[in-house]
Amino acid sequence: MLIKDVFVQSNQKIAENTFLLKVNAEEYIPYVKPGQFFNIKVNNNSYPLLRRPFSISDVEGDSILFMYKVVGEGTRILANKVVGDQINILGPLGNQFSINESSNHVILIGGGIGIAPFPYLIKQLPNSVKYSVLFGVRTEKEVHSYGLKNILYSSDDGTVGIKGNTIELLDIHLKQIAEKDVKIFACGPNPMLKALQEYTNNKNIECEVSMESAMACGFGICQGCPIENKDNNYKLICKDGPVFNIRDIMI
Numbered sequence: 001m002l003i004k005d006v007f008v009q010s011n012q013k014i015a016e017n018t019f020l021l022k023v024n025a026e027e028y029i030p031y032v033k034p035g036q037f038f039n040i041k042v043n044n045n046s047y048p049l050l051r052r053p054f055s056i057s058d059v060e061g062d063s064i065l066f067m068y069k070v071v072g073e074g075t076r077i078l079a080n081k082v083v084g085d086q087i088n089i090l091g092p093l094g095n096q097f098s099i100n101e102s103s104n105h106v107i108l109i110g111g112g113i114g115i116a117p118f119p120y121l122i123k124q125l126p127n128s129v130k131y132s133v134l135f136g137v138r139t140e141k142e143v144h145s146y147g148l149k150n151i152l153y154s155s156d157d158g159t160v161g162i163k164g165n166t167i168e169l170l171d172i173h174l175k176q177i178a179e180k181d182v183k184i185f186a187c188g189p190n191p192m193l194k195a196l197q198e199y200t201n202n203k204n205i206e207c208e209v210s211m212e213s214a215m216a217c218g219f220g221i222c223q224g225c226p227i228e229n230k231d232n233n234y235k236l237i238c239k240d241g242p243v244f245n246i247r248d249i250m251i
């Protein structure tokens with residue numbers, strides 16, 4: 001884990017309220033794993049006080065890319081960064097998706113900005129593994145394909161892909177690929193992950209999910225990001241996660 005000021009190399013809008021931030025981060029590259037995140041100080045003054053967590057979205061040469069959605073003050077500040085600005089990043093933090101224990105076919109499910117960790121994960125998948133991406137959006141304006149291939153969409157308003165949610169899309173897709181040895185990696189809003197938990201439990205499909213929480217420290221000190229596990233104990237999303245086997249947690 002390193003803490004360092006890095007320079008913004010680009011900060012591009014890629015869809016409605018969605019940006020891709022590229023920073024030079026040479027020292028970090030040997031250590032980053034798909035599913036891990038950085039805790040980012042978005043300003044060089046003390047406002048906002050807390051860092052904001054963002055998944056590693058991609059790695060290009062000596063650079064790390066973060067894909068983010070503007071939802072509040074911290075992400076609004078980030079969206080105003082221009083080339084040459086400095087931000088302070090702490091990481092890499094957390095565990096990773098277990099890509100090396102993958103199956104014949106991996107299905108990546110991203111709900112909205114939950115798609116963020118997948119461009120880097122795709123690059124790290126073993127060549128022998130087939131994959132597909134199920135991208136759920138509210139509307140067509142949220143669509144982009146940065147770092148993604150083999151994409152199927154679902155949308156709430158039917159403007160792109162099937163009209164419906166990602167679980168309905170998953171159900172259709174599983175019938176189409178007719179593959180038994182499937183593993184799912186997913187990230188998105190809690191209601192989507194809860195529905196996915198019920199679906200994968202019923203069908204007995206392996207699934208790992210990346211969970212979100214408000215965070216302060218990001219590495220296990222403040223106890224501010226608990227998640228209940230199936231044994232009625234608590235794990236910390238920042239340190240024991242953010243990636244969990246969907247069978248092990250209460251969503």
Ligand SMILES: Cc1cc2nc3c(=O)[nH]c(=O)nc-3n(C[C@H](O)[C@H](O)[C@H](O)COP(=O)(O)OP(=O)(O)OC[C@H]3O[C@@H](n4cnc5c(N)ncnc54)[C@H](O)[C@@H]3O)c2cc1C
Nearest residue numbers: 052053054055067068069071072073074075116212213242
């Ligand atoms: C491990 C981890 C990885 C993450 N990776 C990414 C990522 O790659 N890209 C990304 O865009 N976001 C990611 N997030 C979420 C991101 O950290 C928050 O969106 C961000 O902290 C919001 O900061 P803010 O100051 O803009 O909003 P705040 O001012 O903190 O919040 C503004 C409003 O947005 C709501 N809000 C806060 N967080 C979220 C959220 N996660 N989803 C929906 N609404 C929210 C708040 O409830 C509030 O209403 C991740 C979170 C975690 C825990």
Ligand code: FES
Nearest residue numbers: 218220222223238
């Ligand atoms: S954010 Fe501090 S323990 Fe998880």
